[in-house]
Amino acid sequence: MPKMKTKSSCKKRFSMTATGKVKGSQAGKQHGMIKRSNKFLRNARGTTLLSAPDAKIIKSFMPYAR
Structure with a gap:
């Protein structure tokens, strides 16, 4: 199975904290x-920090950032 792609726009605008929250x-x-x-x-x-519903959307665009 091929690797999943990370959305470039999300990788530029958001980052993950050590506890898994989106910053x-x-x-x-x-x-x-x-x-x-x-x-x-x-x-x-x-x-x-993003709210939980917004963070869920961003995490789906960044599969390897968890």
């Missing part, structure tokens, strides 16, 4: 910062 960057930080509040920008720094 990704915060949403809403690509453009349009002028209209966003300073509180929003502060809270959206760095990375965050």
